[in-house]
Amino acid sequence: MKTIRRLALSAALSLSAPPADACTRLLYETGTKSYMVGRSMDWMVDPNTDLWAFPKGMARDGAVPQGAIRWTAKHGSVISSFYNLATVDGMNDAGLVANVLYLVESEYGDPAASKKPKLSIGAWAQYVLDNFGTVAEAVTALRKEPFAIVAPDLPDGHKAGGHMAVADATGDSAIFEYLGGKLVIHHGAQYRVMTNSPSYDQQLAINTYWNTVGGLQFLPGTARAADRFARISWNLNAAAKEADPRLATATTFSLIRAISVPLGIADPEQPNIASTVWRTVSDTAAKRYYFESAYNPAIFWVDLEKILPAAGGKPVKLDLSGRPMLSGEVSESFVAAEPFKFISR
Template identity: 50%
Template sequence: MCTRIIYQTQSEKFITGRGMDWNDPTSKFAVIAMPRGYKQSGGNYPNALTWTSKYGSVFTSMYDAASSDGMNEAGLVANALYFAEADYGDYTKSDKPVISVGAWAQYFLDNFATVAEAVEAMREPAFIICAPLLANGRPATAHISLSDESGDSAILEYIDGELTIHHSNEYTVMTNSPTFDEQLAINKYWKLVGGNRMLPGTINAADRFVRVDYLLESTPKFEDGKMATAAAMSIMRSIGVPLGMEDPDHPNISATLWRSLGDHSNKTYYLESSRQPALFWVDLNKLDLSEGASIKGIVVDGPENQFGDVTNQLTPMDTITWM
């Protein structure tokens, strides 16, 4: 499920790209604008974590129950990628408040302006994560990538019940399995081989990591604006998995259903559905994200094709209950 990059422009600004690979093409996606001052609950649990959003944000939801990808008005981007190895520990044996994995990415968008702030808060997490079962019977396990306007980056993974944080602006690529440190080790070997000689070609996560790392390093740094946006999206398109391809036993090896870009400095969130012919975007600078504003959104792959700036086309939507 997915590939994530951080592209640097010629003017040393940054765009985070993400491709959503998933094995349920009927899943419902929507792009949603969430205002500041919104009271949140970590899910339908007796001891659910609660907080009030400090920052407004735009994010892509799954199943009307999970925030999978988004950017807040401070320029922080959060991406939740499927992670089969995740083990958050047993929330029923903890006294900490509970947050659903579907709300984890949104927690960062609501509360932090920078990667450094988020990492510092996660040194001693104020909650424990629960991963509910999906309709296919698998737990909805994920790891999180964070990036901000400065180009800072962090990868957060729970392994054997313990949180591991990889924090460096050098971490510009992320996929799914294996664990991030193993991904780095595999990529180190392929750097010795040299991408101009040979690259691994399967659609599994480790191979995608190697290929997209080479493509990211090889792509020129275009000037900020249309060319930089196009360059970042071209990398995401080149690493996508064609519609219809899947491995039923491995949901992280599935077709790419959509691709997003978070332009940190221009505060613009782009999305391209694989099932529609055009790119569309939301300009956070034009949104009313003030406290008391309504939640608004637009359904992806609905009856109407979206294209261009859809900021003014967002309409009121129901509150999300995190799975």
């Protein structure tokens, strides 16, 4: 117990570093043993997110001037963009879900010192969605580190650093982090929650401590990442596993809303505390991608079977600028568009 408390204290003290967002990701098991992924995007400003549907067969590259990795998408996907410079959230036609959350401790090493092909951090999640149908496939391939990540600054000046959670239709899960230039992978269905700082091993230590306290007695209540990790972990374990698809979706949304930060709550001195600007729920069984803007009192979604372009077709985009009021299935609102370019130096 003393060891757990020392680890928890050490990790908590490390939170003085100022990460730039406070996102949360969870993996919910339904009563029919299917799985849904809920995610919140918290940011100091609106990151100008749009929704995109990309076809399989699409030629891609790592979006760096020299030595970029190249691939052809094996899967189609629906994604949420970030400043239209990065894929930060999405699901592919196999039900694989990728969520990128900010992690200030991220260190990718010096890409110039590597002989490996290069990949923009903005394309990291898209590479996974394009190439893999299961978590196991992604872990096996990425463990070989087939690329070196290039991570330039974001348009707002923040360091572009993040860790990635991946889940599939079987409930398998993995967390990928680059720490000290080394790739660290936590692979297993037990890794159902991810927030931000500190690194994932320290988050697990903090959560172990709170498990000894007991959620019915006390749960930490701030918007800091370690507190959110402990709170959503307890709520997720306590939530009913609903068999009805509509109730299962509602439960996933209720969990991610409960951990969200209200609009107007922000602290310029603590950028890790920022308002939630949108939420997503990915239904890996129904292949349905839900989106909820914090600025509108409505939910909309797309069914991947309806929206994904045919193999080799053109990408389509749902323009969310101006915060349009949308609800229900919105596949018909997407229009053909040239794909955005991933952030590069």
